[in-house]
Amino acid sequence: MINNEIINELEQYREQIAGDMIEMSKIPAINPRMNGQGEYKRFQWIINFLEKRNIPYKLIQVPDSAVEEKVRLNVVVTINGTEDTKKTLWLIAHVDTVNAGDLECWNTDPQNPQRKGDRIYGLGVEDNSQAVISGLYTCAILFEKKVQAKCNIGFVFGSDEETGSQYGLHALLEENIFGSQDEAIVPDGGSPDGSFIEIAEKSMVWLKFTVTGKQAHASMPHLGANACSAGMHLGVQLEDMLKKEFTSHDDLFNPPYSTFELTQKLANVDSPNIMPGKDAFFIDMRILPEFKVDQVVKRIDEMIKLFTNSHKGIEVSYEFTNRVDAPTPTSSESEVVQKLMESLKESGIDNGYYGGIGGGTCGAILRARNIPTVVWSHLDELAHQPNEYVIISNIIKDIKIFLLTIQKY
Numbered sequence: 001m002i003n004n005e006i007i008n009e010l011e012q013y014r015e016q017i018a019g020d021m022i023e024m025s026k027i028p029a030i031n032p033r034m035n036g037q038g039e040y041k042r043f044q045w046i047i048n049f050l051e052k053r054n055i056p057y058k059l060i061q062v063p064d065s066a067v068e069e070k071v072r073l074n075v076v077v078t079i080n081g082t083e084d085t086k087k088t089l090w091l092i093a094h095v096d097t098v099n100a101g102d103l104e105c106w107n108t109d110p111q112n113p114q115r116k117g118d119r120i121y122g123l124g125v126e127d128n129s130q131a132v133i134s135g136l137y138t139c140a141i142l143f144e145k146k147v148q149a150k151c152n153i154g155f156v157f158g159s160d161e162e163t164g165s166q167y168g169l170h171a172l173l174e175e176n177i178f179g180s181q182d183e184a185i186v187p188d189g190g191s192p193d194g195s196f197i198e199i200a201e202k203s204m205v206w207l208k209f210t211v212t213g214k215q216a217h218a219s220m221p222h223l224g225a226n227a228c229s230a231g232m233h234l235g236v237q238l239e240d241m242l243k244k245e246f247t248s249h250d251d252l253f254n255p256p257y258s259t260f261e262l263t264q265k266l267a268n269v270d271s272p273n274i275m276p277g278k279d280a281f282f283i284d285m286r287i288l289p290e291f292k293v294d295q296v297v298k299r300i301d302e303m304i305k306l307f308t309n310s311h312k313g314i315e316v317s318y319e320f321t322n323r324v325d326a327p328t329p330t331s332s333e334s335e336v337v338q339k340l341m342e343s344l345k346e347s348g349i350d351n352g353y354y355g356g357i358g359g360g361t362c363g364a365i366l367r368a369r370n371i372p373t374v375v376w377s378h379l380d381e382l383a384h385q386p387n388e389y390v391i392i393s394n395i396i397k398d399i400k401i402f403l404l405t406i407q408k409y
């Protein structure tokens with residue numbers, strides 16, 4: 001049983017937790033499809049954490065030629081239940097990080113975490129090292145105190161979340177580690193006071209548009225077709241059209257509407273006097289579940305057709321670099337939502353509420369397999385931002401809520 005004594009003792013782990021966060025976050029784990037070396041070495045640290053404590057784990061290796069080791073790792077720990085071993089409550093964390101982006105925007109070295117009071121600054125410390133460390137400590141405490149729940153409690157430390165989980169959660173689903181009665185907590189989103197429980201996501205799409213024209217000297221535009229100019233016009237037209245046509249409100253979500261934003265633009269030519277023959281840009285789309293992605297794409301197709309008909313010498317193609325169609329939201333009546341709400345109340349968080357966000361966590365993948373899943377933790381939402389930090393107290397608060405929730409299973 002998890003008793004008050006265990007909960008009250010959590011504070012004693014503070015320095016150890018901070019030290020481990022810094023040590024682990026020093027090991028680069030940038031996703032190989034974001035110009036990194038992958039998370040293999042950081043997994044060695046995680047494995048060492050478990051082995052030092054004699055915690056048995058399962059290692060699931062997924063071949064990937066993009067990394068030096070030719071394999072991506074996933075670690076799974078399971079604590080068997082005392083009664084219902086057909087059901088598992090999972091805690092799921094991802095080990096990979098994005099890259100640091102523009103180093104000029106960082107006040108500290110992102111790969112050399114710095115502690116300032118209750119905060120640690122560094123790349124990936126919140127997204128998702130917070131969950132890796134809170135998961136490891138929750139797991140260690142259950143083992144140390146020999147605590148079992150009625151159902152199994154499982155921990156996943158996964159690869160490759162940042163570029164779609166092909167070598168992580170998707171591979172684990174194929175290994176059939178999840179059962180039909182399972183539920184999951186994914187601490188990869190949340191709110192500063194811990195009140196928000198995410199149970200739904202919008203569809204998430206990244207579309208890359210490539211506009212092809214003909215390169216020419218900028219002083220002789222009639223000899224070519226300006227792909228940059230065409231791309232900018234098309235981008236704005238698309239964005240405006242999508243925002244106008246796919247308006248609709250759903251108060252379950254924040255913001256309560258679909259979003260369509262022109263974002264990345266790829267470098268084209270090296271000089272201002274060259275009229276580009278090729279131009280590429282992205283639109284990030286978060287679409288409320290009431291619209292199908294195909295519906296949106298059909299309108300994009302129609303607009304491209306109109307556009308190229310009226311722009312001589314210009315061709316437009318596009319590809320999905322990311323597409324997650326919104327699954328059915330997790331029911332607010334499901335056990336995991338209700339038990340988590342209760343745990344929040346018990347620890348003085350009276351304003352707990354559930355809702356949806358713009359998508360992009362492992363939650364959607366699990367919901368698509370009918371596994372009720374909540375995305376929850378205490379955090380300031382600094383993922384993918386320069387000067388990302390984690391609040392050490394948040395890790396302790398998360399562990400407390402995990403333990404209180406596990407106690408109810």
Ligand SMILES: [Zn+2]
Nearest residue numbers: 127128161188
């Ligand atoms: Zn994340």
